[in-house]
Amino acid sequence: MPRIISPSFLSADFLHLGAAAxxxxxxxxxxxxxxVMDGVFxxxxxxxxxxxxxxxxxxxxxLDVHLMIVQPERYVAxxxxxxxxxxxVHVEASTHLHRTIEAIHDAGMRAGIALNPGxxxxxxxxxxxxxxxxxxxxxxxxxxxxxxIASSLDKISRTKDLLLRKGSSALxxxxxxxxxxxxxxxFAAGADVLVAGNAVFGAADSVxxxxxxxxx
Ligand code: DX5
Ligand code: ZN
Numbered sequence: 001m002p003r004i005i006s007p008s009f010l011s012a013d014f015l016h017l018g019a020a021a022x023x024x025x026x027x028x029x030x031x032x033x034x035x036v037m038d039g040v041f042x043x044x045x046x047x048x049x050x051x052x053x054x055x056x057x058x059x060x061x062x063l064d065v066h067l068m069i070v071q072p073e074r075y076v077a078x079x080x081x082x083x084x085x086x087x088x089v090h091v092e093a094s095t096h097l098h099r100t101i102e103a104i105h106d107a108g109m110r111a112g113i114a115l116n117p118g119x120x121x122x123x124x125x126x127x128x129x130x131x132x133x134x135x136x137x138x139x140x141x142x143x144x145x146x147x148x149i150a151s152s153l154d155k156i157s158r159t160k161d162l163l164l165r166k167g168s169s170a171l172x173x174x175x176x177x178x179x180x181x182x183x184x185x186x187f188a189a190g191a192d193v194l195v196a197g198n199a200v201f202g203a204a205d206s207v208x209x210x211x212x213x214x215x216x
Contacts, residue, residue, distance in 0.1 A: 004193040005213050006031035006064050006173070007206070009055065010046055011144045011197035017051070020201065021058035027207040028214055031062040031086075033175070033195045038069035041093050042142035049075075049082045056083030066114065066175065066195075068141050069093065073100040080107040088112030088135050088173075091123050101130055112173065116140065117149050121158045128166040133193070134159055139176030144197035148177030153189050160190035180209070183216035 007029050012020035024032060034052055039045040056063060065084040069075070072089040073096070079087050087109045094100045097113065104111040112133035113124055117140055124134060136159055138152035156172060163170055174186050175195035183194055196213055203209035 001187070001190075002171075002192050003187060003214050004031055004171075005029040005200075005210050006033035006062075006193055006195045007200040007210065008033040008035055008144060008175070008195050008197035009201075010035040011201035013201070014047075017055065018058060020206075021055055023206045024200075024210070025059055025061065027210040029061070029200075029210045031064045031193065032059055033197075034063060034065045034084075036065060036067050036069060037142065041070045041090065042068045044142045049078055052079065052082040052084060062086065064088070064112075064173075064193075064195075066112075066135065067093075071095075073103060076100070076103045076107050076109075080109055084109055086110045086112050086133060088114050088133065090114045090116065090141075092116055092119055098127055098130075101127055105130075114141075114175075115155075117152065121155060121162055125162065125166075128162055128168050128170065131168070131170050133171040133173055134163065135173040135175055136191075137176055138174050138178070141176070145202070146177055148179075148182055152176075153185060156186065156189040156191055178213070180212045180216055183213045187216065 037046040064086045110132035114135035139146040171192040173193040174191045179199040
């Protein structure tokens with residue numbers, strides 16, 4: 001299975017985003033994780049389209065955009081234009097999820113769906129076969145640097161079972177409280193992509209921290 005690391009730029013120094021991008025570019029991380037928050041779906045406000053657009057100019061790596069916004073379907077075309085490769089929406093935030101996934105595909109992106117810690121795995125049953133990625137939130141979204149919720153480990157395994165049952169080859173991404181101590185367990189449970197904010201940008205050497213996660 002692939003071991004993809006997607007560093008979350010929410011934990012980067014916003015005054016030096018270019019340097020943060022350079023450092024991830026020079027690392028073994030294959031993706032950039034960009035957390036867009038609207039202050040409604042989650043209590044925090046982060047950044048939006050201009051920042052995604054700027055980071056698009058700074059890398060050839062995959063731009064993995066995680067929308068924590070209500071009615072994400074309103075912005076599908078805009079995030080495509082800004083350069084997103086993967087666009088992930090929350091199942092709790094999009095009433096017509098099936099249509100939203102189709103819209104993401106029609107715009108030329110890969111579609112991800114995210115589940116909050118309180119949202120059951122079965123809530124994605126009907127769309128599992130059509131998505132490219134399932135994002136299991138292992139913290140309640142809104143902030144970096146929170147503690148990993150232990151029950152997420154079993155949820156990853158159950159997600160993997162559901163995807164197998166549906167014949168889906170969607171990637172499983174885990175986001176929140178990921179670090180060098182739990183990364184091995186997460187990969188073993190079925191995770192393909194680990195998002196890491198504090199574990200990467202809070203480290204003295206981000207490139208080495210990424211390497212540690214891959215080799216966990
Ligand atoms: C949380 C965001 C995460 C966050 C992860 O709402 O979706 O991507 O930046 O940060 P860490 O790895 O520090 O928990
Ligand atoms: Zn995220």
